[in-house]
Amino acid sequence: MIDNDCSGSGLAKAQDAAVELYQLAALLLGRQADAVALVEEAFAGVEIDPCAQQEVAAGLVRERLLESVMARMAAEDPKGFVAPAPNDHAQGSCIEDDDLSAAGLTPAQLSEMIGGSGREEMRAWLEQLPAAQRAIFIQRAVLGRDNATTAASVTGSGGGSWTAQQVSDTYRQALCSLANSLVHAAVKVSA
Template identity: 40%
Template sequence: MPNQDQNPKAMLDPREPLPPQAQDFARKLNKMLDGHQKDEATVAQQFEGLEGMFDLIAAGLYSLASMLVGEGEDSIRLVETAVANAEVSACSQPEEARLSGRRALVAAALNLIAARNPESLAAPAGLEHADTCIEDDDLDAAGVSREELERMMAGPDRDRMRAWLESLPTPTRTIFVLRAVAGYSTAQTAAALAEFAGPRAAGWKPEAVRELFRQGLCSLASQMVKAGIH
């Protein structure tokens, strides 16, 4: 999915530095994907010393999945699906492979959310601009730095952040995670919803995504005030 209108201020950190062994991991992985059968010993030998990369990839995908659909078996299955469906063989760089895995996971997660409730991600009809505390659709507008949001996602405030995410309406939660965490642009988010979230989601437009993300940011700002962070 092209990344033509990305706003770096609207995302958490989709391009966090890759570990030093990522290039070697990607090179060996592409070498192994040559269409020939490999026995277990050969695979183990190729990836000896790189076990941590598998854990890192799985942990990152699981974290994103759990924000979209909740923690537990569904998120684990989404990670398995993403790994199976990611177009890793077409990726020459580790960053490309990571983004491919993320796209595969997002597609599977949207499919699952729609399967749970076909109406949950239906495109809004006649969505009007709400008078909220935030007018711009980037993290800075919420008064939240990227470092603060990272701490809320993975640090001591993790439980509070998860509870807040779960309290949001499904469309707002999904859009917030895609925009702020997965690093999708407004247009990419609308396209993903329309393509993967079922027939009732076909009408998603960037304007609606922008509006709901802005509302999500306003809710986040309110949470920060309640928590005494600002």
């Protein structure tokens, strides 16, 4: 049985999806005004059956938004998405595993950092990352994508062909940076 929503309660779900997509775009771009415009473009650029399953519709818009954001990021920093040489990043990472828990975080803690009390610090940390590292971190940690799917997305941004291993290495570097940032923040709080 397909759960269609033609009753009107889908409006609240669509609004929730729009907020989620706005947060995604703002995290990637770092600029709220641009995020709003890209979310509007993503909704306008996808034909959605108003009676379709909400998850399907949200997924279509999310993919369109991600493509637009990645294209914008690549246009602003054309060299920012150039794929690193194989094993270029693996040597410099302080984290062995490419899992969020390797940085000492649970998904719930990350969610709180993104949408809760740690939001400003998280955004400041994201803004200091190179474009590809930021895009990879958001896709892996926030969207829960695997290395291969993320590699395809980053490759589509025009920076050459990324492999799943290059994404893994870059993600581990971002996790290492986040872990260091959290340690330094804890030292400041306890001092």
